[in-house]
Amino acid sequence: MASLERWVATYQPVVFRAAYLILRDADAAEDVAQDTFLRAWRAADRVYDETGVRAWLYRIAVNTALNQLRKRKREVAALSRIGTAGGPADPMDERDTASVVAAAIERLPDRLRVTVICRYFLDLSEREIASTLRVRPGTVKSRLHEARRLLAGDESLALAQQG
Amino acid sequence: MTDELEREIRRALEAKALEVDVPDDLAARTLAAAREANAPRLRERLRGWRDARSVGARVTGYPRWLYAGAAAAAAVGLYALGSVVTMQPGPTPMPGPAAFEQLQRVGGEAAELPATGGGAVTSAETAATTATEDIAAVRGRSSAGAAQAGPDIAPIEPPAPGRPGSFPPKIVRTADLEVEVRNFDRAWDAAMNLASRHDGFVTNSNTEQINGKLGRGTLTMRVPATKLDAALRDLRRLGKLVRMSSSGADVSAQLVDLDARTRALEAEELQLLELLKRASGVSQVLEVRDRLNAVRQEIESLKAQKELYEDQVAYSTINATLFESGAEPDEEPGDGIIIQSWRTALHAGLVIVGGALVVLGGLVPLAALGLGTWSVVRVIRRRRS
Numbered sequence A: 001m002a003s004l005e006r007w008v009a010t011y012q013p014v015v016f017r018a019a020y021l022i023l024r025d026a027d028a029a030e031d032v033a034q035d036t037f038l039r040a041w042r043a044a045d046r047v048y049d050e051t052g053v054r055a056w057l058y059r060i061a062v063n064t065a066l067n068q069l070r071k072r073k074r075e076v077a078a079l080s081r082i083g084t085a086g087g088p089a090d091p092m093d094e095r096d097t098a099s100v101v102a103a104a105i106e107r108l109p110d111r112l113r114v115t116v117i118c119r120y121f122l123d124l125s126e127r128e129i130a131s132t133l134r135v136r137p138g139t140v141k142s143r144l145h146e147a148r149r150l151l152a153g154d155e156s157l158a159l160a161q162q163g
Numbered sequence B: 001m002t003d004e005l006e007r008e009i010r011r012a013l014e015a016k017a018l019e020v021d022v023p024d025d026l027a028a029r030t031l032a033a034a035r036e037a038n039a040p041r042l043r044e045r046l047r048g049w050r051d052a053r054s055v056g057a058r059v060t061g062y063p064r065w066l067y068a069g070a071a072a073a074a075a076v077g078l079y080a081l082g083s084v085v086t087m088q089p090g091p092t093p094m095p096g097p098a099a100f101e102q103l104q105r106v107g108g109e110a111a112e113l114p115a116t117g118g119g120a121v122t123s124a125e126t127a128a129t130t131a132t133e134d135i136a137a138v139r140g141r142s143s144a145g146a147a148q149a150g151p152d153i154a155p156i157e158p159p160a161p162g163r164p165g166s167f168p169p170k171i172v173r174t175a176d177l178e179v180e181v182r183n184f185d186r187a188w189d190a191a192m193n194l195a196s197r198h199d200g201f202v203t204n205s206n207t208e209q210i211n212g213k214l215g216r217g218t219l220t221m222r223v224p225a226t227k228l229d230a231a232l233r234d235l236r237r238l239g240k241l242v243r244m245s246s247s248g249a250d251v252s253a254q255l256v257d258l259d260a261r262t263r264a265l266e267a268e269e270l271q272l273l274e275l276l277k278r279a280s281g282v283s284q285v286l287e288v289r290d291r292l293n294a295v296r297q298e299i300e301s302l303k304a305q306k307e308l309y310e311d312q313v314a315y316s317t318i319n320a321t322l323f324e325s326g327a328e329p330d331e332e333p334g335d336g337i338i339i340q341s342w343r344t345a346l347h348a349g350l351v352i353v354g355g356a357l358v359v360l361g362g363l364v365p366l367a368a369l370g371l372g373t374w375s376v377v378r379v380i381r382r383r384r385s
Helices: A002-023 A026-042 A050-072 A075-085 A097-106 A110-121 A126-133 A137-152 A155-162 B002-017 B026-036 B042-054 B064-086 B097-111 B125-143 B184-197 B225-236 B252-278 B282-314 B337-384
Strands: B171-181 B201-210 B214-224 B240-250 B315-324
Touching: A002 A026, A002 A050, A002 A110, A002 B002, A002 B026, A026 A050, A026 B026, A026 B042, A050 A110, A050 A126, A050 B042, A097 A110, A097 A137, A097 B002, A110 A126, A110 A137, A110 B002, A126 A137, A137 B002, B064 B337, B171 B184, B171 B225, B171 B282, B184 B201, B184 B214, B184 B225, B184 B315, B214 B225, B225 B240, B225 B315, B252 B282, B282 B315
Parallel strands: B171 B315
Antiparallel strands: B171 B240, B201 B214, B214 B315
16 A cells, blocks of 8 residues: 555656546546556555556556547547637637647547657657557557657647747 | 657647646545455456556566466376376286285284183182283283294394395286187187196186187186296297286285294293193183183284295286187277277376366365465555555
8 A cells, every 4th residue: 555655646646637638538537547546556566666667557547548538439529629618710819839739739630649648748668658559669650750740730830830 | 840849749738737737635535445445356456467567567476366376277287197197008907916905804803803801700800910911911022023022032134135035035926918819719728738737727717709609718827936937938829919917016025024923923822821831710711711812813814824925926826818819808899999098088087087176175275374374464464554
């Protein structure tokens, strides 16, 4: 239980926010943040070195979030909510570049978006992402490349950067 | 450009993530849920372990139940393998175990003979008591072994190592063979004559006809041990040797033991005779005589056992089966190789199942012990945490 407390204190905020980025839903992110650590605790007695714990916990979190995403089919609703609530109808109205980039990321396909979140928010290595998403490292590399290409070509982002 | 884009992406994601606040009680709720969670199911445990391994987290090894399962499987496998291996056909067992069992029975009965028989006489109790004590003293000396039986009995020395000639081994030899013959009647007559030609004798014979024409017969003959090989050679020449096995049982130790016991009892007999001469009173005389009778019976029994052993050693036993082609023994019509193989496989399967049951039964106490230890460790861990 001591190790679980330490893990929760250290990693749960990041796990919660990553789950929020993936699910775009704070309540669902809470569930994921809890489930992640409960699942980790069940195997806690077999982990005696903290070296790989971070990647391990993030892997559980991402997979749990992806399961939620598929299971509850929230993607359409979440996208529409973003589109109506904070979507950049007119990029020139956006004063904050970060918001524009975030909105552009939201428009990426899930497979690219989750890869981007793993790489640039959770700071997982390409090998760790490959293991987490159960794809080959080359696939991770190509997904990241494609995501960057799409973001770089996003008109709203270009306009925001010019502004 | 890429670096700048990556920085923008990171900043954007952080900003987006910070849109929501982490609920203050999330950690507390998570820990509470963890405390209340039941013991995880095996599947979940395995998944958690697999997750840890896949991202390179160093774990203590495989789940413990995998170790236990593997150990149990290995034990069952080894037992099954051993059972199958030991089922391989070996030499035909010695045909004379009945004789040895009989010997054992005789010896056991002799040992159980009543020690005293003076209960019927109630008078002259003092004298009887004295006699009983004297008999007990005599018996104590004799039962302690030949070496302690008294000055009249020479100690039996064990054969000195490296001097095999000092005690020639006493071997009971037995041979079994099956011979396929062309003409059964002629071969049978030759076999019967063969026993007397080698100074032996036939103890048992049995013939039968298969399908009304084919002959088959078994006979048991005893021949002097020195002529066993010659007799076997002659039997083999009667036809085509199909199967043969021979075995030998070393009974040297039994004979030495019988000798020692006999001499000890003979010494006791002498002492009882002396006691009988000095006995005064009816009860004392009767008691000594009862014991004397018992000792003499025991001596006779031991001598009979020794004679039987010596006879077995002096004369070897041959169990011979002669048959014409088509009248093979132990093969019923239609009992082909497939059926035999099936029976063997069925037997092997039963042995394996039986062996597995034995192993599982043996593991039950260990499992109980392990479960107890694990529970204690778990309780201690929980209290600590």
